[in-house]
Amino acid sequence: MTLFAVGVMIVARGPGVAADAAYGEYLAQECATCHGADAEDASIPPLPSLRYEELVAALKAYREGTRPNPVMQSVARSLGDAEIEALAAYFSGQS
Amino acid sequence: MMTDEAGGRTVGFSRRQFTRSSGGLGLATATVGFPVPLRSQARGRVVVIGGGAGGATCARYLAKDGQGVLAVTLVEEQPRYTTCFYSNLYLAGWRDFDSIAHGYDGLEAAGVEIAPMRAVGVDPVAKSVRLEGGEMLTYDRLVVAPGIDLDYDSIERYSEQTAEIMPHSWKGGVQTKLLRSQLQAMPNGGLFVITAPPDPYRCPPGPYERASLVAYYFTQTKPKSKILILDAKDSFSKQALFEEAWNTYYKGMIEWVPGEFGGTVASVDPKGMTITSAAGDVHEADVANVVPAQEAGRIAHEAGLVDGGGWCPIVPASMRAQNQSDIFVLGDAAIASPMPKSAFSANSQAKVVAMTIRSELTGSRSFPARYRNTCWSSLAPDDTVKLGANYEPGEDKIESVDPFISKVGESRDMRMKNRQEADAWYDSITADIFG
Numbered sequence: 001m002t003l004f005a006v007g008v009m010i011v012a013r014g015p016g017v018a019a020d021a022a023y024g025e026y027l028a029q030e031c032a033t034c035h036g037a038d039a040e041d042a043s044i045p046p047l048p049s050l051r052y053e054e055l056v057a058a059l060k061a062y063r064e065g066t067r068p069n070p071v072m073q074s075v076a077r078s079l080g081d082a083e084i085e086a087l088a089a090y091f092s093g094q095s
Numbered sequence: 096m097m098t099d100e101a102g103g104r105t106v107g108f109s110r111r112q113f114t115r116s117s118g119g120l121g122l123a124t125a126t127v128g129f130p131v132p133l134r135s136q137a138r139g140r141v142v143v144i145g146g147g148a149g150g151a152t153c154a155r156y157l158a159k160d161g162q163g164v165l166a167v168t169l170v171e172e173q174p175r176y177t178t179c180f181y182s183n184l185y186l187a188g189w190r191d192f193d194s195i196a197h198g199y200d201g202l203e204a205a206g207v208e209i210a211p212m213r214a215v216g217v218d219p220v221a222k223s224v225r226l227e228g229g230e231m232l233t234y235d236r237l238v239v240a241p242g243i244d245l246d247y248d249s250i251e252r253y254s255e256q257t258a259e260i261m262p263h264s265w266k267g268g269v270q271t272k273l274l275r276s277q278l279q280a281m282p283n284g285g286l287f288v289i290t291a292p293p294d295p296y297r298c299p300p301g302p303y304e305r306a307s308l309v310a311y312y313f314t315q316t317k318p319k320s321k322i323l324i325l326d327a328k329d330s331f332s333k334q335a336l337f338e339e340a341w342n343t344y345y346k347g348m349i350e351w352v353p354g355e356f357g358g359t360v361a362s363v364d365p366k367g368m369t370i371t372s373a374a375g376d377v378h379e380a381d382v383a384n385v386v387p388a389q390e391a392g393r394i395a396h397e398a399g400l401v402d403g404g405g406w407c408p409i410v411p412a413s414m415r416a417q418n419q420s421d422i423f424v425l426g427d428a429a430i431a432s433p434m435p436k437s438a439f440s441a442n443s444q445a446k447v448v449a450m451t452i453r454s455e456l457t458g459s460r461s462f463p464a465r466y467r468n469t470c471w472s473s474l475a476p477d478d479t480v481k482l483g484a485n486y487e488p489g490e491d492k493i494e495s496v497d498p499f500i501s502k503v504g505e506s507r508d509m510r511m512k513n514r515q516e517a518d519a520w521y522d523s524i525t526a527d528i529f530g
Contacts, residue, residue, distance in 0.1 A: 022460055023460075023462060026450060026460075026462045027462075027465070029156070029446045029450075030443065030446070030465060030467055032523070032527045033439060033442055033443065033467070033520070033523060033524050033527055034469070034519070034520045034523050034524070035523060036522075036523035036524070036526045036527045037519060037522035037523040037526050042519040042522065042523075043512065043515035043516050043518075043519045044516055044519040044520065044523065070481070070483070070499040070501075071469050071481065071483055071499075071516075073499070074483055074484065074485060074497045074498075074499050075467070075485070077485070077496075077497050078465065078467075078485040078496065078497065
């Protein structure tokens, strides 16, 4: 992973604690391409409705291939733990 | 007027107002007063040329995240943008035309100023863009996102005029409507010919999705009709998936002729409605969809950003033009291979460019570039396939990581979910692009 090479400062890690929310905000821009519409019946769910723990668990399950959907499995494999926590911190702070 | 002296905020202007202010624009932007916190430091000026998937995303993100510190102008002559992606669903009769057309109100609401004109020149030394009529826009950073131009010279006797009889329909808008009306008027038992261009071109699976969805339309309305695909290539994107669908749903209706067996098109004759291959075979069409070879949009050529092949070399880590440090090129015009020329790619690249420019002009944090593409193709109602990959900047080129593609023989349930996913994606990406 080249993503650690830029000196991103992780303030704190762990459930409910803001990791690097600014980094998460940047990473989340990628999510908006598919998850942006907030129609309730959309088959791609809006993300800010998810809690920190849910997002971390879902992304890790996609990354490990235990949750189906090839798009999300591919996306999640590009994310290290720091990226997953940053995303979860960002989205859980939005709700 | 383009600027408001009191607040220093850009405000929208109509074409008429814009024309009235002609000549004073560059000067006005340089001398305008700024609100107190910004008085010591001029606002960074970003000009974005082209309001498609790449340019509109980039302009909106710059304005939205720039929080008033950046002055962002989008140069786009069309008041509405018709997406080329999903235009095949319009051709199938599944979507109405208005559902694939989008305006720029959302960009204006985010603080983007729209210059409703055509950019005709770039002076990278003076850092200015010349608009038709002679007006100048100055910039600190320029984003060039003009999409494609059609290389009419690649097929003998093909031209902008010929395209009104034998449409390319490879740019959304009147050409899309023209092809739909020709297909509607075609008699049952007619021949529809699509010519598929050589690489690289916009939307690699597009010609084959188009063949599939027009075939669906024919099965519903004129089932004796045939479709002939004349291809400059010997293979194509998602080939096994398309061929499976053609056998399943449209048996005997679609014939694909690869380049090696005479698929390459040499010339067309709009009077006789004939298409002649490089091998000398003459095909008489009832409806001819002639998609020629492509290149970066004209302004990229005028700005000196293209290589010998007609596309723009970029730095993989930022989409910066290789030969101009203050200019970025994104979307179809850029050489981002192996990223396909797609709206998804352009939207993804636009966010990297917006982040990079914002960092350079405002000192905001910079992050490593991440690129992504996912592409859904419809084969029949409730049968949609997809492919995708992550992309990372390499030393000389962008590199593909973790690609995936749908599999032949998948369950109908999965294919139906793909269709629902594709529809949700269309709503999301167009909201992301246009606000």
